[in-house]
Amino acid sequence: MRISTKLILFFCGVVTLFVLLAVALLAQTRTVSAGYDALLARQVRQAEEARVIQVSFKKQVQEWKDILLRGHTPDDLVKYTRQFHDEETAVRSGAEALAAGMQDAKSRDLLEQFVAAHKTMGEKYQAAYDAYVANGFDFKVADKMVRGQDRAPTDLFDQVVKRLNDEVVASVAAQERAVGRARNLALALSGGLLAGLGLVGFVTVRAILQRLGRLKAVSDRLAKADIEGLSVDISGPDEIGQFGDSMKGVHAAIEELMRLASAAGQA
């Protein structure tokens, strides 16, 4: 193979390798990005929605306490009752929507339990509210009726939030492991390919330099007309082989010239 062809092939090999590495890295980046997008689109979003519902539930309980504390004033009673029901609706609809989109069966089951417990709690709060108003805003009566009633739904929802957070943490860890594996594979592949290409390049250049060295040695001896015992054994299909072939012609011509000169001298 000609040296120029070897060099072109080597250059093409390097360019192809780097293009392939760039494509592989791009594909890897897209895979990682898609993995995190999926994580954000479902698990992180659901965990965030759960936290919002959790806060709304705490606000609902807070509104109930405001009713008991300040409900003796008509304006405050209307205000805090409305806010209590707003939060109650937000919690109920949020929990139902979250349960509907939940893939994890255990979390879905906990949410359904929460919705049922929250509904029961709402009925008890309504009864306590009615008693509170009927008894001249006596908060003691109402508080006694619902004391501790928010404990069960709170515990259920805390379990949902914890489970969703744990799922996000586990998914992030799995994603990081996948990224690590892909990174190591990319490093090993690119390192191996670069090392292989470097080895091929080194071997090729060394072979060319060795043959050039032999060609120079022949050329030096021909330049000095030192052809005694000279053998031009440089062949091959490349430029160096062709040059060596030409040197054989020069060598033969000098030999012929020397023989003729010697014969002329003897005559």
Next chain:
Amino acid sequence: MAAKLNDFYKQAAQEFGLAGRIKLAMLTKISSEKAEAAEDSPENIRIFEQALAQLRAGG
């Protein structure tokens, strides 16, 4: 002994003189001294025929 190859050298000398011998050696890459020791193989004869033809063509 390569009688035929020697004949090529004699032919080149007759037609083109000493320069013809040197050019024949250059084209065939076989000097007359080596030609004497070489075989009259079909391949060698073909090489010399081609070289002589090239000399005659002015190459």
